[in-house]
Amino acid sequence: MSIHSTLSQVFGLQKFRLHQEEIIRQVLAGGDAFVLMPTGGGKSLCYQLPALHLDGLTIVVSPLISLMKDQVDALHGNGINAAVYNSTLDASAVKLVLDSIHDGSLKLLYVAPERMMRAGFLQLLETIPVALIAIDEAHCVSQWGHDFRPEYAALGQLRELFPKVPLLALTATADPQTREDIAQVLGLQAAKQFSTSFDRPNIRYTVLEKHQPKSQLLRFLGHQGEHSGIVYALSRKRVEELAEHLSENGYSAAAYHAGLAAGRRQQVQEDFLRDDVSIVVATVAFGMGIDKPNVRFVVHYDLPRHLEGYYQETGRAGRDGLPAEALLLYGLADAATARYQLEQGNNQNQQRIESHKLNSMIAFAESLTCRRRVLLGYLGENLSEDCGNCDICLNPPERFDATEAGKKVISCVYRVGQSFGIKHVVDVLRGADTAGIRKFNHQSLSTYGIGMEFSHAQWMSITRQLIHRGYLKQDIAAFSVLKLTQQAKMLLRDTETLELAQPRVTEKVRKKPTKAALDLPPEDLDLFEALRELRKQLATDQSVPPYVIFGDVSLVEMCLAKPVSTVEFLQINGVGQLKLERYGEAFLAIINKLVQSE
Numbered sequence: 001m002s003i004h005s006t007l008s009q010v011f012g013l014q015k016f017r018l019h020q021e022e023i024i025r026q027v028l029a030g031g032d033a034f035v036l037m038p039t040g041g042g043k044s045l046c047y048q049l050p051a052l053h054l055d056g057l058t059i060v061v062s063p064l065i066s067l068m069k070d071q072v073d074a075l076h077g078n079g080i081n082a083a084v085y086n087s088t089l090d091a092s093a094v095k096l097v098l099d100s101i102h103d104g105s106l107k108l109l110y111v112a113p114e115r116m117m118r119a120g121f122l123q124l125l126e127t128i129p130v131a132l133i134a135i136d137e138a139h140c141v142s143q144w145g146h147d148f149r150p151e152y153a154a155l156g157q158l159r160e161l162f163p164k165v166p167l168l169a170l171t172a173t174a175d176p177q178t179r180e181d182i183a184q185v186l187g188l189q190a191a192k193q194f195s196t197s198f199d200r201p202n203i204r205y206t207v208l209e210k211h212q213p214k215s216q217l218l219r220f221l222g223h224q225g226e227h228s229g230i231v232y233a234l235s236r237k238r239v240e241e242l243a244e245h246l247s248e249n250g251y252s253a254a255a256y257h258a259g260l261a262a263g264r265r266q267q268v269q270e271d272f273l274r275d276d277v278s279i280v281v282a283t284v285a286f287g288m289g290i291d292k293p294n295v296r297f298v299v300h301y302d303l304p305r306h307l308e309g310y311y312q313e314t315g316r317a318g319r320d321g322l323p324a325e326a327l328l329l330y331g332l333a334d335a336a337t338a339r340y341q342l343e344q345g346n347n348q349n350q351q352r353i354e355s356h357k358l359n360s361m362i363a364f365a366e367s368l369t370c371r372r373r374v375l376l377g378y379l380g381e382n383l384s385e386d387c388g389n390c391d392i393c394l395n396p397p398e399r400f401d402a403t404e405a406g407k408k409v410i411s412c413v414y415r416v417g418q419s420f421g422i423k424h425v426v427d428v429l430r431g432a433d434t435a436g437i438r439k440f441n442h443q444s445l446s447t448y449g450i451g452m453e454f455s456h457a458q459w460m461s462i463t464r465q466l467i468h469r470g471y472l473k474q475d476i477a478a479f480s481v482l483k484l485t486q487q488a489k490m491l492l493r494d495t496e497t498l499e500l501a502q503p504r505v506t507e508k509v510r511k512k513p514t515k516a517a518l519d520l521p522p523e524d525l526d527l528f529e530a531l532r533e534l535r536k537q538l539a540t541d542q543s544v545p546p547y548v549i550f551g552d553v554s555l556v557e558m559c560l561a562k563p564v565s566t567v568e569f570l571q572i573n574g575v576g577q578l579k580l581e582r583y584g585e586a587f588l589a590i591i592n593k594l595v596q597s598e
Contacts, residue, residue: 003028006052010078012554012576017042019194024050027132027166032191034138034183035170038198039315040293043170044071047134051107052080056129060110061155062136068110070273070291070545075108077548079578082108086115101128113140117154122161130165133158135186138169139308142181159187167191172198173312176380198311198379202318203326205371205390207364210331213301214245220299220327221251221279227296228272231281232313234302242301243281256282273545275536284309292545293320294552299327303334305342306357307364307378320553330365356480359422363464368397368501374468382470392501402462402500403491405454406471409463410488412447413472416440418483421474425482426451426459465500524559527594531555534590538583549583550574558587562595 003024007013016024019037023046026033037043048071051058062068068084075082083097083106100106101124115121135141140152159167169186183189208216217231231246233239236257243255254268254277271277273292280286284304298317304310310328318324338358345351360378367374372387386393412425427434428442431449442448451459463482466472471488474480490496520528532546532555539546554574563569569584570577 001053003049003053006049009577010052010080011045011049012078012572012574012579013045014571014573017045018196020045023168023194026192026194027168028053030164030166032167032188033169034179034188034191034193035168036174036179036193036195036198037170037172038196038200039172039312040200040319040321041172041196043136043172046170047132047168048075048080048108050132054131056104056131057101057106058108058132058134059116059125059130060108060134060136061113061116062110063113063140063149063152065112067136067291068112072108072110073544073548074291077544077579078576080108081106082110084110086110086112098124104128113149113151113155117151117157125162130162132166132168133162134168134170136170138171138182138186139174139178141185142174142178153185156185156187172315173308173379175308175378178308179380198376198381199372199383199387200315200318201387201389202321203314203324203389205314205326205328205375207328207330207371207391210329210334213329213331214242216329217242217246217299217301218249220297220325221246224297224325226252226278228275228292228294229279229297229299230286230295230313230316231279231299231301232284232304233281234283236283238301239281239283246279246281252276252278254280256280256286258283273547274539275546284313291319291547292316293547294322295319295324296322297325297327299329301329303328303330303338303365304361305338305354307360307375308357310361310364311375311379320551322552322556328365335362335365352479356474359480360474363467366461367464367468368392368461369465369468377468377470396501398502399499400502401497402465403497405451405462406466406491406498406500408447408451409459409466410471410484410492412445412451413482413484413488415445415447416442419481421480422460422463422482426456426463429459430456462500469498469500471498520556520559527559527562527591528555530590530594531558531587534586538586550579550587558591562591564588564592564595 003021007016020042023033023035027047027050035043035046047058047060065084065086065088068086072082072084081100083100085097089097097106097109101109111121135155140149141155167186167188169182169188171182174182183191231242233242236259239255239257243253246253254271256265256268268277268280269286272280295317298314300310300313304313314326317326342351342354342358345354364371364374364378370383370386370392371390373383376383408429409425412429416425416428424436427437428445428448429451431452437443454462463472467474470485471491473483473485475483491498535546535549535555538549551574554572557572561568561572563572566580566584566588569575569588570580
């Protein structure tokens with residue numbers, strides 16, 4: 001069977017997404033690959049599909065038990081023999097897994113990094129043909145990553161232990177420094193790198209100044225209908241309070257944090273995956289690897305500590321490609337609290353890294369330029385034009401000719417030797433009298449005090465915009481000092497003009513209505529609800545999440561295409577041969593009934 005036949009007949013997909021086919025062919029040819037692909041971009045297919053074409057076992061190293069279970073459930077739904085091998089298994093389940101490994105019937109095995117590197121497990125792998133090793137959430141190996149895990153670093157031994165086995169590292173969240181570190185730790189410097197855009201154009205990013213946040217949250221949820229969503233808060237106490245507040249206001253909500261009993265956490269997650277609970281209010285302990293495609297919104301009630309985490313958490317919305325929303329409530333007190341907590345640490349190197357990441361997160365929240373440009377710029381990707389789907393684009397701030405202001409900042413960065421951070425540069429421009437300025441005699445510079453026309457906050461905003469627009473860059477490895485880019489030199493030479501957003505104190509609430517979440521005409525909504533009800537019943541009968549039957553994207557396509565035969569039904573994305581046999585008759589019956597009644 002060709003990989004295209006496997007794609008359609010097993011996974012029910014009509015075509016590969018960007019780079020998927022190249023990655024799969026690279027792996028099938030025995031080559032290593034380093035994959036950078038956004039959440040919902042189709043990373044898992046890059047190892048799941050080749051596993052069916054390779055002789056031997058494909059091992060997937062994954063950080064969370066929940067992620068393993070979700071993916072194995074989905075694989076079983078497509079008729080693929082896969083298993084988890086972790087601490088949740090009892091003795092009889094372990095024996096079944098080991099038996100299927102030895103008899104060669106198992107195609108994919110999901111393990112945690114700790115389990116992978118145990119001497120006993122490595123000895124077991126020496127006795128069987130290992131076809132492929134995939135390391136998911138690979139950013140966890142890097143000290144520069146937002147979720148560094150020491151147990152992941154041990155995976156660096158795999159290249160040496162399995163020199164002839166193709167190694168596949170995948171992540172959705174890595175800035176350029178983290179990518180370099182991942183390649184070095186895993187020995188993948190020579191691996192072919194595949195990078196798709198980090199952009200998730202279906203997600204609308206909105207930042208609101210925090211003011212009576214509980215009321216802001218309720219107003220936002222009032223526009224979301226009964227769709228699934230996640231609300232993130234930083235403390236367990238706040239999570240409990242918010243979940244109770246939402247429940248009191250008629251929402252189907254549940255709390256999730258590490259302080260709850262393991263059984264309760266598992267129940268909340270299962271209820272959410274199965275659409276029995278609409279909203280989970282959680283700390284960041286929830287969601288990594290959650291494979292629920294129909295999350296329509298993510299709210300950050302408190303300021304995240306870094307843009308990587310924010311990007312990853314907002315990426316849990318709209319994994320199916322349908323419209324989704326990401327709301328961040330930002331308060332200056334949140335930023336101050338975060339700084340205080342960061343300064344309590346003892347590890348100066350880690351503190352420096354985390355300080356840079358926090359500053360970047362604050363810069364995003366305070367940005368007056370396209371949110372997506374800021375976010376993608378941080379991840380090392382330049383967007384050529386504004387996105388048109390964030391609060392700044394939908395309600396643009398006033399703009400002004402900032403050519404002279406930009407020159408002043410760039411000149412000042414140059415005069416201080418490209419060796420200082422934003423605050424010091426702004427202090428020089430404003431003619432401040434600080435110990436740092438006196439220490440380096442910067443009061444004698446020609447740029448000292450030339451920026452009195454703007455306040456400190458305004459210069460900070462202008463400088464951040466220059467970073468977002470590519471005129472300046474921050475060197476994270478050198479205490480976040482400002483450096484000039486080639487673009488900056490062009491501005492100094494009078495070869496271009498610069499227009500920036502006028503700094504403003506408060507965010508404007510967008511006036512444009514939210515795009516309908518399902519992209520369906522009103523006459524098809526009844527059909528969608530009928531299909532969703534059937535899906536929920538089938539999922540309940542089989543004790544699996546509804547998306548294991550079909551995702552929302554498949555249901556939407558059914559509503560639009562209205563297939564009336566098995567041949568037409570098989571053309572729907574997400575419908576493979578096995579799912580046609582299992583569910584085709586029931587879904588076609590509902591579609592035919594409603595089509596005939598029209």
